[in-house]
Amino acid sequence: xxGSAPPERLKILIxxxxxxxxxxxxxxxxxxxxxxxxxxxxxxxxxxxxxxRPQLILMDALMPVMDGFExxxxxxxxxxxxxxxxxxxxxxTEGEGLARCLDAGGDDFIAKPYNQVVLAAKxxxxxxxxxxxxxxxxxxxxxxxxxxxxxxxxxxxxxVFDQIAHSGCLSAPNxxxxxxxxxxxxxxxxxxxxxxxxxxxxxxxDFTGHGLPAAVGAMPLAEVFYGMTAKGYGLPETLREMNxxxxxxxxxxxxCCAALICVNFQQQQVEVxxxxxxxxxxxxxxxxxxxPLVSAHLPLGVLSASSFDDNTQVYPFAxxxxxxxxxxxxxxxxxxxGEMFGARRLQNVFVSNRKPDLLMEEVQWALARFRxxxxxxxxxxxVGFTEPESLGPPSVIYTDSGDSSPLDxxxxxxxxxxxLKRFNPLPYLLQLLQEVHGLRQQSSEIYVVLAELYSNxxxxxxxxxxxxxxxxxxxxAHYYRLRGERLDSLEDGFIRINFQVIPMGQGGRLIxxxxxxxxxxxxxxxxxxxxxxxxxxxxxxxxxxxLSERCQWSMDGRTASVEFAWEGLAYSRDS
Amino acid sequence: xxxxxxxxxxxxxxxxxxxxxxxxxxxxxxxAYEHVTxxxxxxxxLKETNYLDSSALGMLLLLRDHAGGDRADVRLENxxxxxxxxxxxxxxxxxxxxx
Numbered sequence: 001x002x003g004s005a006p007p008e009r010l011k012i013l014i015x016x017x018x019x020x021x022x023x024x025x026x027x028x029x030x031x032x033x034x035x036x037x038x039x040x041x042x043x044x045x046x047x048x049x050x051x052x053r054p055q056l057i058l059m060d061a062l063m064p065v066m067d068g069f070e071x072x073x074x075x076x077x078x079x080x081x082x083x084x085x086x087x088x089x090x091x092x093t094e095g096e097g098l099a100r101c102l103d104a105g106g107d108d109f110i111a112k113p114y115n116q117v118v119l120a121a122k123x124x125x126x127x128x129x130x131x132x133x134x135x136x137x138x139x140x141x142x143x144x145x146x147x148x149x150x151x152x153x154x155x156x157x158x159x160v161f162d163q164i165a166h167s168g169c170l171s172a173p174n175x176x177x178x179x180x181x182x183x184x185x186x187x188x189x190x191x192x193x194x195x196x197x198x199x200x201x202x203x204x205x206d207f208t209g210h211g212l213p214a215a216v217g218a219m220p221l222a223e224v225f226y227g228m229t230a231k232g233y234g235l236p237e238t239l240r241e242m243n244x245x246x247x248x249x250x251x252x253x254x255x256c257c258a259a260l261i262c263v264n265f266q267q268q269q270v271e272v273x274x275x276x277x278x279x280x281x282x283x284x285x286x287x288x289x290x291x292p293l294v295s296a297h298l299p300l301g302v303l304s305a306s307s308f309d310d311n312t313q314v315y316p317f318a319x320x321x322x323x324x325x326x327x328x329x330x331x332x333x334x335x336x337x338g339e340m341f342g343a344r345r346l347q348n349v350f351v352s353n354r355k356p357d358l359l360m361e362e363v364q365w366a367l368a369r370f371r372x373x374x375x376x377x378x379x380x381x382x383v384g385f386t387e388p389e390s391l392g393p394p395s396v397i398y399t400d401s402g403d404s405s406p407l408d409x410x411x412x413x414x415x416x417x418x419x420l421k422r423f424n425p426l427p428y429l430l431q432l433l434q435e436v437h438g439l440r441q442q443s444s445e446i447y448v449v450l451a452e453l454y455s456n457x458x459x460x461x462x463x464x465x466x467x468x469x470x471x472x473x474x475x476x477a478h479y480y481r482l483r484g485e486r487l488d489s490l491e492d493g494f495i496r497i498n499f500q501v502i503p504m505g506q507g508g509r510l511i512x513x514x515x516x517x518x519x520x521x522x523x524x525x526x527x528x529x530x531x532x533x534x535x536x537x538x539x540x541x542x543x544x545x546x547l548s549e550r551c552q553w554s555m556d557g558r559t560a561s562v563e564f565a566w567e568g569l570a571y572s573r574d575s
Numbered sequence: 576x577x578x579x580x581x582x583x584x585x586x587x588x589x590x591x592x593x594x595x596x597x598x599x600x601x602x603x604x605x606x607a608y609e610h611v612t613x614x615x616x617x618x619x620x621l622k623e624t625n626y627l628d629s630s631a632l633g634m635l636l637l638l639r640d641h642a643g644g645d646r647a648d649v650r651l652e653n654x655x656x657x658x659x660x661x662x663x664x665x666x667x668x669x670x671x672x673x674x
Contacts, residue, residue: 208629209598252640253633257665276665298666302636307645328629328664 010127013037013054015045015071016089017063025058025089025114032120042066046074056126057086061101069104076105083133085126154185157212161219168192168226169200177381178360186377187214188327189256191222193229196430196447198265201229201238202383204325205258205300206277217256217301220245232427232447235262235271236310239300243308246301255301259293259325263317265388266448266543270317273310275299278331279343283350285320290350293323314480316473322356322384329378330363335371345370405437407508410500417490420458426451429497436501438508438566445547446510446564452540453514453560454495459483461518461558462493493517507567514560521557578603588614593623596631604634608641617642622653627661639670650674
């Protein structure tokens with residue numbers, strides 16, 4: 001026989017109505033080492049197949065009761081996906097008859113009288129096909145099982161992740177976004193959270209790679225983002241911490257392209273950092289051309305803590321303005337010819353957009369027109385401006401009893417030049433003040449006032465910046481560039497913050513004094529100015545006056561003093 | 576896609592990438608430098624590279640790490656306009672000499 005490998009012992013069904021032919025063939029097949037089942041017509045062949053499940057069938061074409069063609073058809077149906085090769089035994093020689101054998105589901109045929117060598121070779125060849133089919137089916141099932149397993153793993157991982165990510169404020173009315181439900185496994189990440197100041201932080205990230213490796217970095221990133229935002233840290237501190245954490249835990253070739261923005265609704269400005277994401281856009285309500293928010297940094301997780309650059313850009317941001325961020329799935333979408341969608345096409349969508357509410361849909365339509373279908377790793381987010389009143393962080397729930405609340409104390413802090421450069425003391429100070437239970441209901445107001453006074457002391461006092469610079473968009477950019485430069489080269493100066501907490505009846509008072517080393521300003525003159533509404537600066541002081549019980553500046557403008565009061569806790573709960 | 580490499584007399588290892596530079600290149604790219612311990616400087620020749628994805632950026636970081644991290648001398652040469660654009664978005668010019 002052909003082939004050197006010892007033939008596998010197969011169970012072979014022989015169906016032939018001619019008894020002598022059947023016995024002759026049985027003898028040959030048995031001698032070749034196979035087990036034989038025999039049937040004398042098609043119907044018996046089908047019944048034997050069901051009972052004995054032979055692996056291969058030798059079938060005469062013309063038989064009484066049921067012919068070989070019909071038997072072959074029925075057996076193929078019964079065999080289902082498994083390949084049970086059927087070799088027709090035939091004395092037919094004309095092409096049409098032989099073709100009928102194959103049409104009925106036969107796999108091969110052999111002419112009578114039998115050549116034993118050819119018969120053995122055909123059985124072998126058919127068995128190879130049978131085994132191949134078996135392997136393919138096994139592997140298909142294995143893949144299907146693995147796939148199901150993987151989907152289940154992803155579902156569980158996503159559920160865990162959603163627990164961490166869901167506390168965000170992506171549902172805020174000023175945010176619109178588009179993301180695949182399994183974006184996490186494309187490495188895309190979208191987070192949003194309120195800061196205690198009423199600012200909103202939004203992060204769009206895109207990890208290298210796909211699948212689980214891309215998803216693992218997302219959890220620590222989300223935790224840092226939410227944790228630090230809730231504590232009142234600003235973008236630079238949060239960015240430094242996120243970068244340091246990713247650098248520490250991710251392998252060298254993994255990183256996260258990200259854009260992070262902070263919307264300050266009170267001051268009507270937006271702060272932006274982009275490391276490795278495609279250009280985002282600041283879309284202006286007044287019809288000015290959109291401002292690209294260009295990636296100016298390496299992605300998160302690449303640089304060591306010491307060389308990381310946390311410099312941000314600040315832009316005016318008012319009613320009708322929007323920030324639009326997107327992942328590279330948008331601009332990198334390719335059509336059939338391999339051409340990319342590109343930034344130009346995206347900008348055309350911005351320019352031709354007439355209904356701001358439909359912008360995101362229009363981008364999707366443009367993508368769909370371009371390539372027929374949208375990639376599943378397309379992430380977009382649009383953050384708009386809303387009047388501060390209609391938004392606001394959810395109130396924080398405290399779990400401790402209040403028995404150990406400190407009620408009569410004072411503390412002084414002095415932050416000097418090298419500290420002012422990199423350290424933001426506000427979260428720390430706020431935490432301290434929150435130990436006083438009576439102040440907790442006003443913690444957001446206190447934070448805003450503290451943040452205002454601190455940045456006034458730093459920018460106008462220590463750094464000597466004049467807010468009159470911020471009279472137009474250009475001056476605004478200039479102001480923040482100067483701020484960065486002066487802070488970088490700062491060698492002396494200080495900000496002193498003094499707290500005094502005094503119990504009064506059931507309640508108490510907090511007096512905060514902020515004093516800086518700058519030249520001061522003509523407090524009487526500045527405070528007499530009407531509050532700014534449409535200007536790009538000057539909102540800070542009126543905010544402080546609105547939110548605090550009492551506030552005043554020393555004549556030289558170097559010391560601000562504000563007061564907050566609270567009633568007895570039982571009373572304030574009822575109010 | 577193919578990766579070839581050679582080392583010059585002055586111990587400069589040049590790695591050439593033809594076609595797409597993406598995850599499928601990972602093994603070959605790593606092999607090209609992993610066992611070269613005596614190279615002083617590294618060049619990645621992207622003349623015939625028509626595409627580069629974020630995992631390729633990751634591989635470049637691995638090479639940079641292998642070459643000594645912040646002290647590494649790694650140059651990316653013959654970058655096409657498209658490749659330069661991708662490198663620019665990620666600001667890789669801060670880590671590599673790009674030409």
